[in-house]
Amino acid sequence: MFKKILIANRGEIAVRVIRACKEMGVQTVAVYSTADAEALHVKLADEAYCIGGPRPQDSYLNGDAILTVAAASGATAIHPGYGFLSENAAFARQCRECGVVFVGPAPEVIERMGDKDAARRTARAAGVPVVPGCDLLESAEAAEAEAARIGCSVLIKARSGGGGRGIRKVERLADVGRAFTEARAEAEAAFGDGACYMEKFVAPAHHVEVQVLADAHGNVVTLGERECSVQRRNQKLLEESPAPCLDGRDDVRERMYEAARSLARAVGYEGAGTIEYLYTDNGQFYFMEMNTRLQVEHPVTEFVTDIDLVKWQLRIAAGVAFPYTQDELAPAKRAHAIECRINAEGPGPDYLPSCGTVENLHVPGGPWVRFDSALYPGALVPPYYDSMLGKLIVRAGTREEAVRKMRSALTELEVDGVQENSDLQLDILANPEFLSGIYHTNLMEHLYES
Ligand code: ADP
Ligand code: ADP
Numbered sequence: 081m082f083k084k085i086l087i088a089n090r091g092e093i094a095v096r097v098i099r100a101c102k103e104m105g106v107q108t109v110a111v112y113s114t115a116d117a118e119a120l121h122v123k124l125a126d127e128a129y130c131i132g133g134p135r136p137q138d139s140y141l142n143g144d145a146i147l148t149v150a151a152a153s154g155a156t157a158i159h160p161g162y163g164f165l166s167e168n169a170a171f172a173r174q175c176r177e178c179g180v181v182f183v184g185p186a187p188e189v190i191e192r193m194g195d196k197d198a199a200r201r202t203a204r205a206a207g208v209p210v211v212p213g214c215d216l217l218e219s220a221e222a223a224e225a226e227a228a229r230i231g232c233s234v235l236i237k238a239r240s241g242g243g244g245r246g247i248r249k250v251e252r253l254a255d256v257g258r259a260f261t262e263a264r265a266e267a268e269a270a271f272g273d274g275a276c277y278m279e280k281f282v283a284p285a286h287h288v289e290v291q292v293l294a295d296a297h298g299n300v301v302t303l304g305e306r307e308c309s310v311q312r313r314n315q316k317l318l319e320e321s322p323a324p325c326l327d328g329r330d331d332v333r334e335r336m337y338e339a340a341r342s343l344a345r346a347v348g349y350e351g352a353g354t355i356e357y358l359y360t361d362n363g364q365f366y367f368m369e370m371n372t373r374l375q376v377e378h379p380v381t382e383f384v385t386d387i388d389l390v391k392w393q394l395r396i397a398a399g400v401a402f403p404y405t406q407d408e409l410a411p412a413k414r415a416h417a418i419e420c421r422i423n424a425e426g427p428g429p430d431y432l433p434s435c436g437t438v439e440n441l442h443v444p445g446g447p448w449v450r451f452d453s454a455l456y457p458g459a460l461v462p463p464y465y466d467s468m469l470g471k472l473i474v475r476a477g478t479r480e481e482a483v484r485k486m487r488s489a490l491t492e493l494e495v496d497g498v499q500e501n502s503d504l505q506l507d508i509l510a511n512p513e514f515l516s517g518i519y520h521t522n523l524m525e526h527l528y529e530s
């Protein structure tokens with residue numbers, strides 16, 4: 081195992097990784113921006129180094145500064161968390177050149193799967209069904225022709241998009257050309273890469289994703305699925321495992337798992353990764369993308385499998401073989417986990433991000449109640465980064481009990497000083513459609529109608 085690792089991230093995920101390291105006896109090095117001098121990850125790490133100004137490009141995206149700190153501190157591995165440099169193949173390559181282990185798959189694999197258009201081709205070649213659509217679009221005319229072939233509605237997607245950004249829905253053929261030109265310009269500005277492709281808009285559909293873990297010795301396992309259809313603007317708000325829409329559909333489940341494993345094998349995947357699918361109620365599923373990193377919602381999987389994904393990421397990166405076979409990984413009987421993302425935001429309809437200083441904090445507790453965050457009384461929530469303050473995760477024996485437990489935990493949670501969205505989460509947990517277990521990615525659009 082590594083003696084010392086650097087955590088190239090901030091917020092709850094940096095804290096999550098530091099805690100795993102402490103339990104494993106690994107020393108930790110934090111990096112931070114000038115806006116995060118008092119942040120929890122800085123306080124908890126054994127060493128911490130300021131690497132630049134608040135803007136991400138000056139600090140958490142500054143690969144050179146991060147590698148300089150790794151060299152100076154003697155850290156031999158870098159955990160990138162999610163977001164920032166976690167899916168940056170050039171950074172993973174730079175780590176390799178500097179002799180530092182990047183905790184994640186090889187740069188070649190990140191390239192193949194991180195590019196969403198290339199990933200579609202790889203999935204197809206591995207025999208995994210993909211959403212009907214097309215390859216990269218050269219022009220507005222080409223976009224119009226493809227949309228006519230695919231049939232509206234369609235989504236124009238940026239190859240380099242992520243975090244729900246870089247996706248544009250077009251409902252009428254007549255609007256496709258203009259939408260394409262706009263989408264390309266937006267993608268160029270946001271991701272420095274204007275390349276876009278198109279997919280059929282599949283609805284009603286579920287976002288169901290499968291957790292994969294693969295080691296350097298050829299072991300590839302799946303750790304169940306997560307239902308992530310509660311989304312606003314294509315961003316997840318609440319996740320659960322197992323997926324209620326797959327109740328009684330173990331055949332489909334198994335095919336989704338098998339497809340995920342073959343895709344991971346086909347690209348020589350190493351580490352933790354997620355295969356995202358769209359699933360329709362007639363039993364069809366389509367590959368959407370692969371996230372070649374740890375995911376925000378990984379705790380729901382940890383709660384139903386008893387596998388610590390962060391510790392396994394570190395062990396796999398250090399060359400340890402994963403010891404359990406797929407058969408030994410049967411999910412815990414009678415376990416259901418739910419996660420609610422607690423975001424700093426004002427009440428609707430704009431849900432504007434909120435920032436400020438946390439004045440008072442009460443965190444719910446009890447068995448199988450977990451709050452992953454970087455909050456403490458006095459913590460500053462700066463305006464420069466992701467608006468997620470933390471994640472509340474519960475596990476219970478049944479879905480009904482998990483819902484009640486989450487309600488009770490959300491009601492207890494108190495964050496004074498910044499506005500947060502636990503009331504919205506409570507509304508979701510009271511929604512009849514959500515409670516039925518069969519809800520789709522459009523749930524939030526009619527949350528307040530039923
Ligand atoms: P998950 O798939 O783990 O639920 P999200 O889609 O919520 O992840 O994204 C996790 C974090 O990574 C968010 O902070 C999001 O803003 C960020 N992120 C993901 N992809 C990109 C990208 N291509 N560009 C910028 N930020 C991204
Ligand atoms: P990101 O990289 O931003 O996570 P995804 O390709 O995973 O982008 O899409 C984000 C969300 O957008 C999905 O979870 C789903 O709700 C919706 N979505 C994406 N593609 C489609 C599609 N072809 N049809 C319907 N909804 C889609």
Ligand code: MG
Nearest residue numbers: 243244356369
């Ligand atoms: Mg996605």
